[in-house]
Amino acid sequence: MRAVLLALALSGCVVGLGEVAARSHGFRAARRDDAGLWSTWRQRADAAGAHALALVGSSRFQTGLDPAAFERAFPDRAAISLAINGSSPLPVLQDLAQDERFHGAVLCEVLPHAFFADAPQPELHAADWVHANRTKTFIADAENSLRDEFRTRLAVLLPDLSHEQLAQALLRRRAPTPGYSALDDRRSVRADFTKTDAASIAARNAKDFATVGRPLSEAERRARYAAIRAWVAKIVQRGGTVVFVRMVATGDVLRAEERRFPYFDEFAREVGAPAVSFDREPELAGFDCPDGSHLDQRDRARFSEALGAVLRRKGWL
């Protein structure tokens, strides 16, 4: 018993000291973006009824769109971020289409490698979260709430301070520093690229986007368009709207995507739903992605307002 009490005291001291050290290095406790948090917002999308504006996409939507800016542009809408980092928007779009309780509007990101390639990982990731939301019990909600109580109070629980990150910092002999992006209260992400080496991330992204996924054949693309068309029809039948949005990409990432997946027009034509591409609208011109793939936090509100203006001008929302 003595050893256990001593161990508890010792671990309490070490975790406490770790917390103080983390805070002194600028780390702040934060909610984690996981399936549980996503599920809370997914429920809100149903609860908001016809007022819901679901933002369905990947990290590009999560960093590039500001829900508050959309609500200012469309005061009768409740903007709800359902974007999932590192995922395909398709499983979430399908989930909304199959959910009879959802009557709202959807802004769905056209992520080239998720729409025009066979990339199982991003799709599985989103499908896991959708499945977790569908099968969860009240216990899962209670567990998430309890965990949030700790996560929002203790900086040592941040993913930036995971064992792996700490081991890497130890090997580099450099104290860990807070990441350049942070989740806000609306489940969107604020990325400050001045705090990181954006050029090296851009180079890595360009390499990844040059190989990610196996491009679909024409027949496979048509089959996918047919499935998406059917999902859109279901949402529209219930009084909702779906608008597809191709987000900003720049530099080598954009070049890789244009070379491998030049199918946006074909997609828009085949699916027959409203579709906006950042490079076709004057309001959306001139934005830059420091890492080739995501907007900086300084541009997100401006980009969202510009996108809102395009949607209003076209009468799509």
Add this chain to the structure above:
Amino acid sequence: MLFNSTLFFAFFAVVVLVRFAPKLGWTTRKVLLLLGSYAFYAAWYPPHILILLTSTFIDWHVAQWIHRSKIPRRRKWLLVISLVVNLGMLAVFKYTGFAVENVAALMHALGFRASIPSLSLLLPVGISFYTFEALSYTIEVYRGKIPPAESFIDFALFITFFPRMVAGPIMRAEAFIPQCRAERRVTLDEFAWGMVLLVFGLFQKVVLADGIFAPTSDLVFASQRSLPWTDAWIGTFAFAGQILFDFAGYSTCAIGIAFALGFQLPANFRTPYAAAGFSDLWRRWHVSLSSWLRDYLYVSLGGNRRGPVRTYFNLVATMVLGGLWHGAAWTFVVWGSLHGLFLVIERLVETSAWSRGLPPSQRRKLARALLTFAGVCVAWVFFRAQSFGTALRLVRAMFGLGASGAEHVVGLARAGWVLFATFAMLATQWFMRERSLDWLWGRLSTPIRAAAVALMVILLVTSPGDDRAFIYFQF
């Protein structure tokens, strides 16, 4: 509710308060423990409690009737009822979808174009474990080896006791029910030892299985491409580590929680990767299942009493069914068959004149342990892979038969980390081969014990908390 969830600790705190609250009688405590166990089970999917209750009520009555009846034929029919109910529930929930799928495939292969809808039922958590416990009870009562339980509460607690109900150890009635008869006083030191085991179990699961091994295993087994042989072996080593620490971690948690509450559960893992041979492996890996399969399947099939050929058949049949127990998929059948085959080969080699002439040596034992581990790893590929295609691609890659010029999916740092962790795991298993955790704990001074537990607690508290369920929950 997972042992590695925050909510479990709130639940466990309530259970501890009830268990040790003053002025409560033992029967009241047992009833509250039983209700707590049902609440624990209901956390997954409340309606599945009905299945648990069905099994409990039927086996309770069947065992009473078997014991009272003096007519052999009637006793046999009563046993058949228990077998049909328990195995029937298992078959319906676990194997119906698999059977329908295979019938549809067979009909398609035979040229029939009938459309058979796929069937997917939500598998009740722990059904494979508690049905085997219930079955062992009625079989033992039928064989006259144990009397039926005197109290329904004791029997229901035997089936439902929350620490082990969802993933074992698979308990025998004769080992558990007597513990329910009278209250066992738990000293503070015993309670503390139970907590140490809980922390050690969680450490194995959260830090070692989920933190160190699972990411690499996931990466390799999710890959749709052909892999270099190094990646295939590293991914398989990672899964070998993941499943050991995941399952042994769960068992250690269960044993610790039960011990803290005044119950003793049998050890389920005895350093299995230090096994020198496959028969030794099955005396060390998931001991409660392998002994169940030995006593109720292998022995019932005739064991080794009907000549060598029948013995080999019985070994393979037992392992194939053991494979199917893990999951309704052909990959599990292959996993079981491989282990059956390994056991047959081992028996053939052991009975050969060449083998009998070899003097025992520690070095040979170590070589045999490493060979056994390699065989276990090859079999794990079929256990872990989602499809035959993935499994065959990986096995081909492991033996250098994959596509040339395949790209690495495991980075150098990650590969080094997994190799180091695998080596440390094997060395520790070898060191602990003939030793137990109690022995090790007894040799440590108080400050070292405190430091070890503190280190585990710190790593647990600061772990990412990815909510990975225990692998064996799906069985």
